[in-house]
Amino acid sequence: MAQAARMFGPLATRAAPLVWFIVIILMTFLGLLAITFVIGRVVPIDPVLAVVGDRAPRATYEAARLAMGLDDPLVVQFFRYVGDVVQGNLGRSVSTGRPVAEDLARVFPATLEMATLGIIIGVTIGVPMGVIAAARQGSWIDQIIRVLALAGYAIPAFWLGLVGLVIFYAHFRLVGGPGRINIFMDGMVPVRTGLLLVDSLIAGDMRAFRSAFSHIILPGTILGFFSLAYIARMTRSFMLEQLGQEYITTARVKGAPERVIIWRHAFRPIRVQLITVIGLSYAGLLEGSVMIETVFSWPGIGNYLTTALLNADMNAVLGATLVIGAVFITINKGSDLLYRLLDPRARA
Amino acid sequence: MSLLHVENLRVRFPTDHGEVEVVKGLTFDLGRERLGIVGESGSGKSMTGRALMGLIAPPGRVTADRLEFDGIDLRNLPESGLRRLRGARMSMVMQDPKFSLNPVIRIGEQIGEALQFHRSMNARARKQAVLEVLEAVRINEPERVYRLFPHEVSGGMGQRVMIAMMVVLQPDLMIADEPTSALDVSVRATVLEILDDLVRRRGMGLILISHDLDMVARWCDRILVMYAGRVVEECAAEKLHEATHPYTRGLLASVPQLNETRRRLPVLDRAAIGAGT
Secondary structure, eight states, X not given: OHHHHHHHHHHHHHHHHHHHHHHHHHHHHHHHHHHHXXXXXXXXXXXXXXXXXXXXXXHHHHHHHHHTTTTSOHHHHHHHHHHHHHTTOOOBOTTTOSBHHHHHHHHHHHHHHHHHHHHHHHHHHHHHHHHHHHHTTTSHXXXXXXXXXXXXXXXXXXXXXXXXXXXXXXXXXOSOXXXXXXXXXXXXXXXXXXXXXXXXXXXXXXXXXXXXXXXXXXXXXXXXXXXXXXXXXXXXXXXXXXXXSHXXXXXXXXXXXXXXXXXXXXXXXXXXXXXXXXXXXXHHHHTOOHHHHHHTTOOSXXXXXXXXXXXXXXXXXXXXXXXXXXXXXXHHHXXXXXXXXXXGGGTO | OOSEEEEEEEEEEEXXXXXXXXXXXXXXXXXXXEEEEEOOTTSSHHHHHHHHTTOOOTTSEEEOSEEEETTEEOTTOOHHHHHHHBTTTEEEEOSOHHHXXXXXXXXXXXXXXHHHHHOOOOHHHHHHHHHHHHHHTTOSOHHHHHTOOGGGSOHHHHHHHHHHHXXXXXXXXXXXXXXXXTSOHHHHHHHHHHHHHHHXXXXXXXXXXXXXXXXXXXXXXXXXXXETTEEEEEEEGGGGGGOOSHHHHHHHHTSOOTTOOOSSOOOOOHHHHHHHO
């Protein structure tokens, strides 16, 4: 026994924070469900009417209300709702006629694919740009970032989308038009992940891959531009703050070359801050850019949510809200984990 | 033989109200000895140290009639030349290890870096050298401290790590800029003792910058007293009490003594000082 305690003792102390971490995530999800549940109850849309129609006789209405469990205490209703969600049952969408879960499984990957492309562009270009701008304050690259940041704030996404379509699609025929893929190939690629680029590769269909790529590149780049402008600006200001620190002088005193000063001594400490910024930016993109999705007829979650809202399709609205909330929680907790990995001070 | 020749060193910074000169024509020589620079905040003593290391970044400007380190003219030395000197032949210990050590890099790696920049040696030899220098600054468990992050050690130990980092390459000149001001009084003497011991044993030149007259008098051979960017007094440490300049006299007079009773301590008479310079 004692030996077992000695063996599992350190394991238990190491596992305890992980268990705690999981408990916190579950609690957060429960909180999210409570909020969507309350929203579902307070909106002035009668869920019974939505099912039976507004010409149903009183008796039918009452029967439906009972069948839907709407006369139960709110607590009972809430836990029934939680049970349904856990089983993946989000109700049926009034406007599409399909289960909301099925709809979301279709539209969310479309947004995920575009947002991921956007964040990849934003990080791979934005971070180095911000670092260089801070290292060479006042240089041409610093000026470019200033202009980009301003443009990122000032230019509306739909305008950039339309202008992009006019130039690169209508005029030069360099990219595909609206939609995720050429309409003749729509629905031809067997769905595995829901990400067209990945699915077409799995199917080995290079023609479909090229078509999907030419459709996603323009909206993806536009999203990438907005996240790049934000990430570069934040990186620049984090780096400037670092470069004024005393330990940068220490590194200079040791005779460190400029490259080491910038990438090891100044960049390493800001990785944690950058993760927050990148995580937030990614979460924002995953929420679905309604503007971009509308302009590009992109069947993503932003589009789905807007349509559902306009049709008072509550099940769909709550389902989409739940997905977006879950994305935020996941990204938040993911960056928490990365913090611990990257910052020795957060490990204690 | 003289290690450092400084003649008419000036440091200027442009401001909205025109250029401000923070060091106004400093001249001194340094051999392999311990020189103390004392003065109040804003007297230009720290700026002098940074100017010697070539750490005044534009728009600050450094000029001098002569600025030589071991026969090398520092005035027009390109950054790459300065980089070869820094850490290897001249180094600097700063005030507060809380800020001067990088929070996300392990102590061992931070000390090893200096070796990495200036010597080609493999990782194992480098680690060995780091452990040795940690021992030289009287750290008991060098293997353990090697793996720690700066926030995991005390201020006194942090400053010893800083000293280790700066002496690992056996430089000829060491500048210590208020090395104990941020430390607990109880560990100040230990840190200074370690510093002093290393400086003497390795025959380095030391510039100890401080506002503490007693401390400088105790640990240095020679003292420069700076006031408003100028040297107002230069004397041997043991002759400090014979100082003649009104500023030095004023400073000495305002140090309280243990075995006395005075209703008020005298304060500096700045008008008299102005007349003296």
